[in-house]
Amino acid sequence: MKAAPSQEEVRRHNLGTLLRYVHIHGATSRAELTTKLGLNRSTIGALTADLTAVGLVTEKGQRETGRAGRPSLLVRPESAMVYAYALNIEVDRLRAARVGLGGVILDRREAPRPREMQVVDAVRPLAGFIHEMRKDVPDGARYVGAGLAVAGMVRRADGMVRLAPPIGWVDQPVGDALVEEIGGDVGPMVVGNIADVAALVEHSRGAAAGRENVIYLYGDVGVCAGIIAGGRRITGHGGYGGEVGHMVINPGGNPCSCGSRGCWETEIGEYPLLRLAGREDRSGREAVLGVVEAAMRGDWAAQQAVRHVGEWIGLGVGNLVNIFNPEAVIFGGTLRDVYLVAAAQIRSRLNEVALPACREHIRLRTPELGADAALIGAAELAFEKLLEDPLLGATG
Amino acid sequence: MKAAPSQEEVRRHNLGTLLRYVHIHGATSRAELTTKLGLNRSTIGALTADLTAVGLVTEKGQRETGRAGRPSLLVRPESAMVYAYALNIEVDRLRAARVGLGGVILDRREAPRPREMQVVDAVRPLAGFIHEMRKDVPDGARYVGAGLAVAGMVRRADGMVRLAPPIGWVDQPVGDALVEEIGGDVGPMVVGNIADVAALVEHSRGAAAGRENVIYLYGDVGVCAGIIAGGRRITGHGGYGGEVGHMVINPGGNPCSCGSRGCWETEIGEYPLLRLAGREDRSGREAVLGVVEAAMRGDWAAQQAVRHVGEWIGLGVGNLVNIFNPEAVIFGGTLRDVYLVAAAQIRSRLNEVALPACREHIRLRTPELGADAALIGAAELAFEKLLEDPLLGATG
Numbered sequence: 001m002k003a004a005p006s007q008e009e010v011r012r013h014n015l016g017t018l019l020r021y022v023h024i025h026g027a028t029s030r031a032e033l034t035t036k037l038g039l040n041r042s043t044i045g046a047l048t049a050d051l052t053a054v055g056l057v058t059e060k061g062q063r064e065t066g067r068a069g070r071p072s073l074l075v076r077p078e079s080a081m082v083y084a085y086a087l088n089i090e091v092d093r094l095r096a097a098r099v100g101l102g103g104v105i106l107d108r109r110e111a112p113r114p115r116e117m118q119v120v121d122a123v124r125p126l127a128g129f130i131h132e133m134r135k136d137v138p139d140g141a142r143y144v145g146a147g148l149a150v151a152g153m154v155r156r157a158d159g160m161v162r163l164a165p166p167i168g169w170v171d172q173p174v175g176d177a178l179v180e181e182i183g184g185d186v187g188p189m190v191v192g193n194i195a196d197v198a199a200l201v202e203h204s205r206g207a208a209a210g211r212e213n214v215i216y217l218y219g220d221v222g223v224c225a226g227i228i229a230g231g232r233r234i235t236g237h238g239g240y241g242g243e244v245g246h247m248v249i250n251p252g253g254n255p256c257s258c259g260s261r262g263c264w265e266t267e268i269g270e271y272p273l274l275r276l277a278g279r280e281d282r283s284g285r286e287a288v289l290g291v292v293e294a295a296m297r298g299d300w301a302a303q304q305a306v307r308h309v310g311e312w313i314g315l316g317v318g319n320l321v322n323i324f325n326p327e328a329v330i331f332g333g334t335l336r337d338v339y340l341v342a343a344a345q346i347r348s349r350l351n352e353v354a355l356p357a358c359r360e361h362i363r364l365r366t367p368e369l370g371a372d373a374a375l376i377g378a379a380e381l382a383f384e385k386l387l388e389d390p391l392l393g394a395t396g
Numbered sequence: 397m398k399a400a401p402s403q404e405e406v407r408r409h410n411l412g413t414l415l416r417y418v419h420i421h422g423a424t425s426r427a428e429l430t431t432k433l434g435l436n437r438s439t440i441g442a443l444t445a446d447l448t449a450v451g452l453v454t455e456k457g458q459r460e461t462g463r464a465g466r467p468s469l470l471v472r473p474e475s476a477m478v479y480a481y482a483l484n485i486e487v488d489r490l491r492a493a494r495v496g497l498g499g500v501i502l503d504r505r506e507a508p509r510p511r512e513m514q515v516v517d518a519v520r521p522l523a524g525f526i527h528e529m530r531k532d533v534p535d536g537a538r539y540v541g542a543g544l545a546v547a548g549m550v551r552r553a554d555g556m557v558r559l560a561p562p563i564g565w566v567d568q569p570v571g572d573a574l575v576e577e578i579g580g581d582v583g584p585m586v587v588g589n590i591a592d593v594a595a596l597v598e599h600s601r602g603a604a605a606g607r608e609n610v611i612y613l614y615g616d617v618g619v620c621a622g623i624i625a626g627g628r629r630i631t632g633h634g635g636y637g638g639e640v641g642h643m644v645i646n647p648g649g650n651p652c653s654c655g656s657r658g659c660w661e662t663e664i665g666e667y668p669l670l671r672l673a674g675r676e677d678r679s680g681r682e683a684v685l686g687v688v689e690a691a692m693r694g695d696w697a698a699q700q701a702v703r704h705v706g707e708w709i710g711l712g713v714g715n716l717v718n719i720f721n722p723e724a725v726i727f728g729g730t731l732r733d734v735y736l737v738a739a740a741q742i743r744s745r746l747n748e749v750a751l752p753a754c755r756e757h758i759r760l761r762t763p764e765l766g767a768d769a770a771l772i773g774a775a776e777l778a779f780e781k782l783l784e785d786p787l788l789g790a791t792g
Contacts, residue, residue: 004400004401004402004403004406005400005401006400007400010400153751153753155753162753163751163753212633213632213633213637225719227719229625229630229631229632229637230628230630230631232626232628234625234626234630234720235625235626235721236609236625236720236721236722236754237608237609237721237722237723237757238721238753238754238756238757239721240721240751240753240754241609241625241719241720241721241754242719243718243719243721243751243754244718244719246715246718246749246750246751247643247715247718247719248645248711248714248715248749249644249645249647250647251645251646251711252648258751259748260714260748260749315644315647318644318656319642319643319644319715320719322639322640322642322643323621323623323637323638323639323640323643323716323719324630324632324637325631325632325633325634325635325636325637325639326632326633327633352655352656353642353644353656354642355549355559355636355639355642355654357549357551357558357559357634357636358632358634358636358637358639360634361633361634
């Protein structure tokens, strides 16, 4: 705010605020929008009319309120007609979705990813998914953009994928390669880390809605975190923040794929869990679930494995609680499954490690949106520009 | 920005921006303000006139530029006539200062603090310092407020001091007690953690100026951090973030005063350094300096102690680098002295622990403002309201 913003700038800002509200909260009555956004009825009416004119929302139906008075129209995001493509490169699978405004998954595809597959080799099957899904896009639908979430380190400045477990260094512009392979006018591809985008979605509409200080832990072979502090994502200088799996917590412990020793993920990742359970010949989400289920059935080795991992999860989470004093820690990926069966160990060790003041308002949670958070989050990367300025490039 | 801000709101915002600029950067020419703030010459002139009228800046003198053209007047903060009181409760000393706008220390007092002294017993001597310094305040000087920085955990909502090393739980409203003891119209006292306020000062005008992602480590008996991510301070939900000294990094290690075991400060705090150097009968900054100097002179036990502590500092900093991907780590308090003699160990261990992408742009630094950062930072707590709205309560 250097010069006074014009009426037009204020209007565009308010349009973005309204659109973002219904994007996150779904169908909302004008009355609720008036209250939540702190704008008067006629302004809400004018903004809604503007967004309707460019095809971003519709206004119809009415919610049953049971209260007397004039029924309020519901403002709904045009989920079926405004969409983005979302792509995920995970350790064990490739996923793609067409996601409508409002975070609605309209169509989806999935394929297993062999662990030896190079990240760039994911480009062709992912592009294939897009080509398939394109066929079912209704006439007149508006394409907003595409987002890619990778289980790896992503440079914020240009979306370069630096490092991806378990295959090591990549240093390839995977987003650009995807754009080229997809062809047509798919436009720029915004790239992010999978824990980061899932954290944002759980923060906006999931298990941490309304909380300003949140740690979303995501586990597979490795462990990383999407961290929200004071309502904003911690990215770090280059975009590599949140590599909590490489916090050394056991200096005399096992060697880590990163070259160091005793990293958190050498105690709580997929490999130590399976090894301790006597199942080192297996891998992936199904194998982790197998251990968790065996532990629940009373299998001794599985129980010992879960207890060991639970202790170390609690210790590392305690460290993060001392550093961030968060309101919520969410366990995602395979850590969700482990958390469900090791919650007691985790909480107990956390209470030993975290200072009382730092942990006094903490809630431990599983994701509300499950694995979809990473897909919806990848779409959010693409929706962001539209939400900032809904009239940008509007043709209506 | 819901309704369009009025011209008056824009003016007040710009007044705050200009005042904050000269508060942080000192005397600045109108030409430089025009460039740095992105406002035209006549606007800068009008804003400067407004701030001059209420006694917050003066305009005179001229900087030697060696360039041709009309000399530019310098806008200076009225450091001698606009002031705050700053108070510090540190582990081994109590300090107070009168700090002028611009962060200039105009007067100061200091007394040792016996380690058995309760935090509330610091109230009387600190109030005494204020009474003494009051006598020399020039006629007509404008008092802005008072800030207190404590080497302990401070609740953000109300400034309640929760925990302070080495005396344990406090849970006392030290700021309110100080206001009562000082008497008169000293007004509300803003309370903060000493590492947090020092971090803000090193970030705005010290070793981390211009950097958005900074970790300021502060060591004495314990270790805590003021952390700045994306240009903003990490406070956590209750204000207790940054308790990095209680990050467990050696689970089989020594018991910590917090009740846990293997916390970072059990390896890098004052006690382990002195114990390893065979000097457990001593304590405090002087004793730490004694070990550092002995190590430089070739004392074997002191060298071993410094090497041990350096290794563990490097490991813990590596962890924080993986979590925050910062541009700068600043070593404050007694860690400054240890860093100067153990930089090689610290850097080497850090390089082993931190992922290359996370550490690729990191700088390790000592504070530029030294111990004064905590005093200037305490004053910043009091100046903040004035900088947000320079006309608030103006009588000029």
